[in-house]
Amino acid sequence: MTRLLPYPWLSLGLALTWLLLNAPLTPGSAVLALLVGLAVPAVMRALRPPAVRVRAPGTLVRLAGLVVYDMVRSNIDVARIILGLRRGERRTGFVTIPLDLRDPFGLAALSIILTGTPGTLWVQYDSQSGSLLLHVLDETGGDEWVRRVKDRYERPLMTIFS
Amino acid sequence: MTGAALPVWAAWLVVALAITGAGFSLTGALGLIRLRTFYERVHAPTLGATLGMALILTSSMVLLSLIEGRLVLRDALIGIFLTITTPVTLLVLARAAAQRDRHEGNPGAPPEL
16 A cells, blocks of 8 residues: 555554553553554565455445354254254265355455355365365255355455455 | 452353353364264364354453453454464365375265366
């Protein structure tokens, strides 16, 4: 961004982390938080990480809400499966999902989302073909999982990291 | 305020959150025994790393906030770092298992991409 703030999100994150660790807020810890937020990203510049561009904050908030909801629901689902409370046949299996998302930050976010919702396991991603191999605990057959990952998570992520 | 002066409703809330969170973590650990294949088993511990962790941390934050008389959000950092690091472990485990199963030609090996 600028010479002073090459990675504004990293600066903000570091300063907030410092303040949280040193709560309650005092003038001294605020000054140190500012210094950490300014100094560490300047060192990071030597590693030349690619800049993150986050767009559509509204979509980001909606996606975060959706992920929290899905996380709670799939936790309960998987707990029921483990405790044997669910009736009927259950099939597990591998699902291949063709992804259009190519941004590395978007893919990292997708892996966090899929891991955060138990019942889906990220096995392998092929960057050549852009296909993702998932293991699902509750295979429903058909392309239900493909549509779920693409519509619920991939599309908002592509808007955010476009 | 000290722990002894905690109002009853708050004590119940803290205990309920901690017990529910611990329950999810225990269920996840149980899943390691009950589920059959490696790929199924990897799903189980994520219960403790997601909802179980979130509930226990919330319980801890509520307790500390009430005792210290201010909003304590420090524990949320544990949640953030656990959430962004767990996928790395699971990814490496799953990838190693897939590699081995394909190489040995085991039944139940994941399909080639």
